[in-house]
Amino acid sequence: MNESHQVLFRKYRPQFFRDVIYQDLAVGSLQNAFKSKKIGHAYIFIGPRGVGKTTIARILAKRLNCERPDGVEPCNECNSCVEITKGNSNDVMEIDAASNSGVDNVRELRENVKFNAMGGKYRVYILDEVHMLSGAAFNALLKTLEEPPQHVVFILATTEYHKIPETILSRCQDFTFRKVPASVLQQYIETIAKKEELKFDSEGLFWIAKKGDGSVRDTLSFMEQAVVFTDGNLTGAKLRKMIGYHGIDTFIEFLNTIIDTTKSAKLFESLEHYFQEGVDLIKFIWDFVEFLNSLLLIQDNLSERESINIPQEDIQKLKTEYRSLDKELLILLSENIFLIHEKLNQMKLRSSYEVKVYLEIQFRKVILEREKPSVSGLLSKISELTKLIQSDINNIQDQSVQLPNEKQKSETVTEKKISPELKSNVLNVPLENEKFLKEKFSGIEVDPGQFKNL
DSSP: OOTTOOOHHHHTOOOSGGGOOSOHHHHHHHHHHHHTTOOOSEEEEEOOTTSSHHHHHHHHHHHHHOSSOBTTBOOSOSHHHHHHHHTOOSSEEEEETTTSOSHHHHHHHHHHTTSOOSSSSOEEEEEETGGGSOHHHHHHHHHHHHSOOTTEEEEEEESOGGGSOHHHHTTSEEEEOOOOOHHHHHHHHHHHHHHTTOEEOHHHHHHHHHHHTTOHHHHHHHHHHHHHHHTTEEOHHHHHHHHTOOOHHHHHHHHHHHHSGGGHHHHHHHHHHHHHTTOOHHHHHHHHHHHHHHHHHHHTTOTTOTTOOSOHHHHHHHHHHTTTOOHHHHHHHHHHHHHHHHHHHHHTOSSHHHHHHHHHHHHHHHHHHHHSOOHHHHHHHHHHHHHHHHHHHHHHHHTEEEOSSGGGTTOEEESOOOOHHHHHHHHTOOHHHHHHHHHHHTTOOOOGGGOTTO
């Protein structure tokens, strides 16, 4: 590898406020502070990893000490800006609180803040992962944060806001950073892919953005890895292979073997095949749970949600494939297979063979449950029988005759017997259905309004 090679997340680290993506609230507030010349003495940046906290802290430090600022932006060309960009400025100190968490480290910091800036206007202290400071260290920092020298600005960064003492928070201006949506990340890495002259398609960039999980740094780190793995060809097919994603066709086939119980043998053949191929069966089951949940979101017209882990190109195919799939069945399957995954994690089985055996046992139970009549199916059958009974009763009333005997004038008899079809439907209800109904509805009050014909 070329010694001058620079990894993507460093090469494309923003150097201006305008280059930061999706953190408009924090960036806009800091820009307004420069416009109104109301610079705070202590800031705390709160948010998940890799979304720009340290990057914006450095840009803020550059703008504070810039010799020729361009409005709210640093010039990025003067000596101060260049030194801060390279990380060798004497006026900007980046301190890792995780490895400098003791009270002695903070006492040393308190002694150093007394000295004036050497080149710029301010001495800027950036404390990363500040929640790692000990209780005594926080107490030592408290007085300095409350009344720091005029030439000192503190920027605290943390991923765990709840661990910061209220006494510290009350002395800082806080800014909340958010995870970057996958769609925004996908657009961002597309511009980088074009600059790097990489081959790509929409699905490939989708999987890279999804893998980043809202972190710009993690996204670019994975993109760097993907470039090496695919030799600069970031296509969906190669990325699926890299991350171990099986594609919706695999899950469609797997789901169909569960829905159609006559194909249950195919389900166990698939499990055996994945086992022989060395597939991580626990991860496969979780991916299948996500697939089922995505189908439910699609049925609820929520397919545009960021959380759907399926490329847009495949969503339309799923809409067509499962337009008429019973939602109750899908919910029950999702719940049952999620419980299977949960038990797998709790059991911590020692080998993939044990996982396969366990899954085969559990899926036999799932198929057995599928063979039982569903609640919706039973209610539909009851409704049909009710209509049939009501229809025969109406026919009996229409064809009833009045007897001529005075004593029996008030009595009626019918010339028509109950039809054989009705007798078969009413009297020959399978005992297993009767037992199932008792188990399902025992102790449950039923609204008579749901069955108007009864």
